[in-house]
Amino acid sequence: MTSQAGPAGGPGFETRAIHAGQPPDQATGAVIPAVSLATTFAQEAPGKHLGFDYARSGNPTRASLETCLAALEGAAHGLAFSSGMAAEDTLLHCLSPGDHVIIPDDAYGGTFRLIDKVWGPLGISHTPVRLTDLDSVRAAWRPDTRLVWTETPSNPMLLIVDIEALADLTHQMGGRLVVDNTFATPYLQQPLALGADVVVHSMTKYLGGHSDVTGGFLATDDSELAEKLAFHQNAVGGVPGPMDCYLVLRGIKTLAVRMDRHCSNAVAVAEMLSAHPAVARVMYPGLDSHPGHEIAARQMRAFGGMVSFIHAGGEPPALEVARSTELFTLAESLGAVESLIEHPHRMTHTSVVGSALEVDPGLIRLSVGIESVDDLLADLARALDSATYLS
Ligand code: P1T
Numbered sequence: 001m002t003s004q005a006g007p008a009g010g011p012g013f014e015t016r017a018i019h020a021g022q023p024p025d026q027a028t029g030a031v032i033p034a035v036s037l038a039t040t041f042a043q044e045a046p047g048k049h050l051g052f053d054y055a056r057s058g059n060p061t062r063a064s065l066e067t068c069l070a071a072l073e074g075a076a077h078g079l080a081f082s083s084g085m086a087a088e089d090t091l092l093h094c095l096s097p098g099d100h101v102i103i104p105d106d107a108y109g110g111t112f113r114l115i116d117k118v119w120g121p122l123g124i125s126h127t128p129v130r131l132t133d134l135d136s137v138r139a140a141w142r143p144d145t146r147l148v149w150t151e152t153p154s155n156p157m158l159l160i161v162d163i164e165a166l167a168d169l170t171h172q173m174g175g176r177l178v179v180d181n182t183f184a185t186p187y188l189q190q191p192l193a194l195g196a197d198v199v200v201h202s203m204t205k206y207l208g209g210h211s212d213v214t215g216g217f218l219a220t221d222d223s224e225l226a227e228k229l230a231f232h233q234n235a236v237g238g239v240p241g242p243m244d245c246y247l248v249l250r251g252i253k254t255l256a257v258r259m260d261r262h263c264s265n266a267v268a269v270a271e272m273l274s275a276h277p278a279v280a281r282v283m284y285p286g287l288d289s290h291p292g293h294e295i296a297a298r299q300m301r302a303f304g305g306m307v308s309f310i311h312a313g314g315e316p317p318a319l320e321v322a323r324s325t326e327l328f329t330l331a332e333s334l335g336a337v338e339s340l341i342e343h344p345h346r347m348t349h350t351s352v353v354g355s356a357l358e359v360d361p362g363l364i365r366l367s368v369g370i371e372s373v374d375d376l377l378a379d380l381a382r383a384l385d386s387a388t389y390l391s
Helices: 013-019 060-073 084-092 109-119 134-140 163-173 223-236 242-253 255-274 293-299 315-324 373-386
Strands: 077-081 100-104 125-129 145-151 176-180 198-202 216-220 279-283 306-311 340-342 363-367
Touching (some): 013 060, 060 242, 077 084, 084 198, 084 223, 109 125, 145 163, 163 176, 216 223, 242 255, 255 373, 315 363
Parallel strands (some): 145 176
Antiparallel strands (some): 198 216, 340 363
C-alpha cells in the first residue's frame, strides 16, 4: 500500500501521524511531546496568558493530539474527548429540542442508546434507516431533520455507505452528515474530503491501538460548528486527561503500519471463513460478494480489520465458538493489536434488542489483530471445527 500525499502536496499521512502538532520541545529538545499535568497556568495579567488558562479548557498535550488527528482527517478543527460517547454527546448538544436525526439501522449499541434513551426524552427524535438506500433516506426526511448519522463500515454488520452520495443528498435536503470513522480510521478513509460535515471517532479503538486508553474525537471544517463544539467541550467537560492524550498520540504514530497488517490479516480470515461449512455468511467489505465492495474500494484505501460472520447453526454454536478460541480473546471493543472475538447480541449490542437495530443472535464479530496470521487462522478453524452445528 502506498503512502498518502498530504493536502495540496503537503506531508504524507505517515509523516503527519508522527510529526503534526508535535515538533521537538523548544526548551529541552525532547522529541516527543511532554505529558503536561498542570491543571492551571500562570497568567501575566488577568486574561493574559500563553494560550492555556485551565486544563478543562485546553492543555498542551491535548492540543498536540487535536492538531495531529485533525491533520490526519484533513480537518480544519479537531476536538478530543474522554470517550467516543463523550464526543458524540457533545455533538448532540448542538441540536435543539424538536430536532430530528436520521440514524443507521446498524450502529454501535451505545450510540443508539445515547440517541434513543438520553436525547429522546430531551426532545431529539430519530428514525433508523438503511443508509445504503438513498430513497429510504429521502422518505425518512422531515422538515425538522437536522442530521444524518452514519457509520461506514458499520458496527457490527460492516455495511458500506456511499459517503459522497449521502453527503450530496443530505446537503440538498438541508441537513448535515456525521460519519463515525472509528472502524476505518483516517488512514483508510477521510470522510470530510468526501463531503461529510463532521467526523466522529472512538479513539479507544485503532487510534489508541493497544487497549490501554479510552478517548473520543470530533473533526470538522465548519468553523462556526467548531466554535459551538469547543464551547460545549469546555462547558460540559468530557475531556481526556493528558496521559490519555499522550497514549493516543503514541498509538497514532504506528497507525499506518498497524492498519496495513490488520487489513491483510482480515482478508485472510474472511477468505478462510467464507470457505468454512459452519459459516452461513461472512461480512467483510473486501470480499467481492459484499454488496458494498465497489463503494468501499472507491472510498477506502483498504477494507479494514473487522470481520463479522453468521454461524450456520445459529446462536448456540456461535456462543460456543466465541468462548472456545484461544488467541482471539472473548471481549468487547476492537481495533487493538490483539485479536478479539465477541457476540454482539449478548455483548456490545444488548441495548438495541427489540429495536430496528437488533442483531442476529448467530452473529460473531472479530477484531482481527496483528498476530501471525497462520496462528489466527488455526485458532478460528479449531473453534469452528469443534463447535456443533446443524447444517
Ligand atoms: O467506547 P467509546 O470510546 O465511548 O466509543 C463508543 C463507540 C463509538 N463508535 C463506534 C463505532 C464504536 O464502536 C464505539 C465503541 N464500540 C465498542 C466498545 C464495541 O465493542 O463495539
